[in-house]
Amino acid sequence: MSHAQPDRARLFRSLHTPTAPLALANAWDVASARVIEAAGAPAIATTSAGVAWSLGSPDGDSLARDLALDLVARVVAAVAVPVTADIEGGYGTDAADIARTVEGVLAAGAVGVNIEDGTRPPAELAARLAVARRTAERAGADLFLNARVDTFLSGLGDPDTRLRETLDRAHRCVEAGADGVFVPGVTDPATLAALAEEIPVPLNAMAGPGAPAVAELGALGVARVSLGSGVAQTAYATARAAARDLYTTGTYASLADGIPFPELNGLLSEGR
DSSP: OOTTHHHHHHHHHHTOOTTSOEEEOOBSSHHHHHHHHHTTOSSEEBOHHHHHHHTTOOTTTOSOHHHHHHHHHHHHHHOSSOEEEEOTTOSSSSHHHHHHHHHHHHHHTOOEEEEEOTTSOHHHHHHHHHHHHHHHHHTTOOOEEEEEOOTTTTTOSOGGGHHHHHHHHHHHHHHHTOSEEEOTTOOOHHHHHHHHHHOSSOEEEEOOTTSOOHHHHHHTTEEEEEOTTHHHHHHHHHHHHHHHHHHHTOOOGGGTTOOOHHHHHHHTSTTO
């Protein structure tokens, strides 16, 4: 575990407040992490989808653990701010696998993880969270454990009872040791306010075009706002637009807003 990890962990934990929500523009490689940090980010969060895509895998527990952990270590080493890692479902199928993943995240110097339920039964997410919590405690580490509940994102269950189901899952996560609960797929103010009111730990929402601004989300009780895979998707959209321009009209206008070469190269230079 990095010597800086405890201090970064305390700082990261303190950033979760609806008064000024922790805003995370999720990174997927070292360069995106440095760009986001230089823009003023108080912390870096990875996006599992963006990481997987950049390494040649689809999102959804397909990426090899070693590749995922190597990326986390590279990002932690490249930035001065705290880093939290999206580890999908934990990169494994049993308790020993989850423990190895969390041990690797801590060894990399990260201060937090996201663990998702996806389509798994709620009890399985709770079990994975409990393993992650025990693993961090054994290591003497302060790990911010963010539990992602996918009821809204995946449209699970009956819409009339989805809020209640989400709250039930969230409470189960907290009992298992979660420090925060992430409910992507919700931007409706009334629903977010209800979630924030009844979940006793910081609420994380995923935002994008059409969602309330960060300050408005904070006023609803949201303590953490993530862009998820949105930044990576936009970056890849730029690559597609440039390619389409080149191969159709033979023009280059989509490259006009690129970060200047000296600026981007300077962010990756040694002795930053």
